[in-house]
Amino acid sequence: MITTTVDTILNRALAGEDLSLEEGIVLLLQTEPEAITEIQETANQLRHRQASDLVTYVINRNINFTNICEQHCSFCAFRRDAGADGAYWLEWGQILEKAADAVHRGATEICMQGGLHPEAKINGASLPYYLQLVKTIKKDFPELHLHAFSPQEVQFIAQQDGLSYAQVIEALQAAGVGSMPGTAAEILDDEVRRVLCPEKTNTATWLEIVGTAHQLGMPTTSTMLSGHIETPQQQMGHLEKLRSLQKTACDRGYSSSITEFILLPFVGQEAPKPLRSRVGRDQPILSDALLLTAVARIFLGNWIPNHQPSWVKLGLECATEALIWGCNDLGGTLMEEHITTMAGAIGGTCMEVETLQNAISSVGRPYQQRDTLYQLIIDN
Numbered sequence: 052m053i054t055t056t057v058d059t060i061l062n063r064a065l066a067g068e069d070l071s072l073e074e075g076i077v078l079l080l081q082t083e084p085e086a087i088t089e090i091q092e093t094a095n096q097l098r099h100r101q102a103s104d105l106v107t108y109v110i111n112r113n114i115n116f117t118n119i120c121e122q123h124c125s126f127c128a129f130r131r132d133a134g135a136d137g138a139y140w141l142e143w144g145q146i147l148e149k150a151a152d153a154v155h156r157g158a159t160e161i162c163m164q165g166g167l168h169p170e171a172k173i174n175g176a177s178l179p180y181y182l183q184l185v186k187t188i189k190k191d192f193p194e195l196h197l198h199a200f201s202p203q204e205v206q207f208i209a210q211q212d213g214l215s216y217a218q219v220i221e222a223l224q225a226a227g228v229g230s231m232p233g234t235a236a237e238i239l240d241d242e243v244r245r246v247l248c249p250e251k252t253n254t255a256t257w258l259e260i261v262g263t264a265h266q267l268g269m270p271t272t273s274t275m276l277s278g279h280i281e282t283p284q285q286q287m288g289h290l291e292k293l294r295s296l297q298k299t300a301c302d303r304g305y306s307s308s309i310t311e312f313i314l315l316p317f318v319g320q321e322a323p324k325p326l327r328s329r330v331g332r333d334q335p336i337l338s339d340a341l342l343l344t345a346v347a348r349i350f351l352g353n354w355i356p357n358h359q360p361s362w363v364k365l366g367l368e369c370a371t372e373a374l375i376w377g378c379n380d381l382g383g384t385l386m387e388e389h390i391t392t393m394a395g396a397i398g399g400t401c402m403e404v405e406t407l408q409n410a411i412s413s414v415g416r417p418y419q420q421r422d423t424l425y426q427l428i429i430d431n
């Protein structure tokens with residue numbers, strides 16, 4: 052039986068109004084199949100209105116230049132200490148080879164992130180090393196969009212070199228970084244962050260760095276790591292902070308803002324034992340991820356129209372289903388995904404364009420390649 056409250060909330064959303072945090076929590080707490088179907092249908096309707104029926108994808112490649120990291124996030128199966136088994140740090144030539152291969156395979160984007168490696172320096176400074184990463188790719192492939200360096204990496208560089216966040220972002224931008232991944236957000240709640248990533252930026256700093264990027268004309272994405280120790284209240288608090296950040300960018304007339312929202316359900320299979328045991332499961336609960344996908348569309352869609360599921364975390368079948376729960380994008384080909392795959396994800400490390408296209412067609416929707424900033428690429 053659908054409660055009047057759920058009906059009222061969904062009708063408000065369909066009337067174009069922004070839901071309150073409390074209304075979002077009510078939706079997330081629904082367990083009756085009938086109510087969940089109403090939420091899914093509302094999200095699907097809003098997706099159609101806010102982002103059309105077209106489903107987009109991007110041809111991109113991940114380059115994770117090192118997994119050596121000074122931090123110890125409790126969910127991370129990717130990091131290694133220097134010299135440990137499985138630790139790696141790519142040479143400049145290897146980075147260039149990967150970029151060349153990506154271009155050969157039609158990529159328009161390189162997504163570049165890495166561990167926080169204190170020895171990744173040139174002349175004793177961190178920023179020149181990161182600038183060299185950018186220049187190594189942009190020199191030979193100026194047309195490639197570099198979607199690079201999370202707010203956490205920006206903070207790391209700033210701390211290493213005694214610079215402001217704005218100085219770091221401006222320098223990266225001038226070297227050729229086109230946008231910032233909205234990763235390292237996990238859950239924007241300091242209570243959760245103390246367990247998940249105690250050494251990372253706190254909530255306020257993450258928001259400050261992303262807000263600074265927007266102010267400086269650098270677009271960002273936004274993400275949420277869900278399905279671990281967080282509560283529905285904390286999930287909605289996270290979405291509320293993203294919405295508020297986006298409203299600020301719009302209200303202040305910044306030329307850049309958040310381009311998309313990506314839900315990243317927690318994969319625990321190879322994660323460090325304490326968190327894995329506490330969460331008590333290895334793979335995401337798909338029904339939870341789909342409900343959260345729908346609520347994110349309903350809550351954020353007026354402000355962030357592009358929503359993407361993670362086929363790496365969910366598997367392609369569930370990511371395809373997410374297209375009828377509010378998503379309008381199926382993400383990227385990635386070509387090599389390490390971070391989540393090392394955590395035990397079953398979605399795979401690479402996706403062929405045709406596979407993404409067939410998945411989109413299977414739900415009766417048209418598809419189109421896009422670039423990082425959601426401009427459609429009509430002719431290759």
Ligand code: SF4
Pocket residue numbers: 120121122123124127128129130165166167203248
């Ligand atoms: S999530 Fe990032 S910052 Fe945290 S330990 Fe892993 S590589 Fe390091």
